[in-house]
Amino acid sequence: MVSIYTTCLVLYALISWFPGGYQSKFGQFLTKLCDPYLRFFDRFNLSFGGVSFNIVVAIFVLQIIERVLLRILLGY
Known part of the structure; x- marks a missing residue:
């Protein structure tokens, strides 16, 4: 799930490189x-x-949180 949200952030x-990118339906969704x-x-x-x-x-923070939560849940 974190990798999907990371992809959305990327x-x-x-999308900021494209004029009007944030005004498109996809841009508004993101x-x-x-x-x-x-x-x-x-x-x-x-x-x-x-x-x-x-x-x-x-x-970076999202990746750290994911790793910490995985260690807690898996008991490392």
Whole structure:
């Protein structure tokens, strides 16, 4: 499930390269899906040189949470 959401986050980032990408039906769907999670990272000001690293950090945190939960559930 985490890999599917990670793919959605990557697609959300890539769609910004296309003019009007967020206004398409697919873009609107990804925005509704990804924005609530990404808004959490907005408060940390993760922009450097005009480039936002919110999605990179969000994916990294998501991967860490997945690994921690798997270790807890599997008893490692």
